[in-house]
Amino acid sequence: QRVLERVRSGKQDEDEELALLSEQERKILDLIAKGMTNKEIAKEIFLSDKTVKNYVSSILSKLNLRRRSEAAAFISRKRPPA
Template structure:
């Protein structure tokens, strides 16, 4: 089954360019293009969508608000922020609102295709030039103590590894547990912290951890 992708960007050249790039991969199907976040949200209401490539700076409804609306209403849809702007505050807000990743538009076409597949599998992906800033940006403000949340040490370690982008298979190898056990631990973490998915786990760890 193909990965159903929507491209949301106010620049028609970007939309069409990304559509051509993604259509080169037989595992990806571009099912729609939109000019702002609200159009993307409305498209999701009547269509099956797996991943949205979302520009940040758009008129009417920008990518940050669009991401929030879509992630709240359709938690299974992954949003991958794509922009030319290396803007710290936008990065933080998009991730807090549920974005699964953040890339700059100057990356190679094959990297866009790879990124779509990575976030579709439920992993978090952030452009290398941005990744090193994110923990610092998310940690600003008051920090919470993990002891308040009744988390096991192994659960905290799993959260850390999720925040670093490791898959369940890789995590299982690092913590010496089966993939099934790791999956169960992640389910327990989501329940204890009242979170929706592994992206929110990563954000929680980076923002609230010591």
């Protein structure tokens, strides 16, 4: 039972962390998870490379992550592929 509580608590923590992100940050996080570079993301959503870089930095900071790969893994846990 404690294991289940810990799993549920972890999921809730991730949900709360995801709620910290703006809609645009969540969109960029999804594109990171698809393996897109900042340049590709910028072209996809009509932003400059620098703006995307700033968003990525903000996402990593809010989720307490260091690398894009960690961000991709984070969102993959939240939204497993269909």
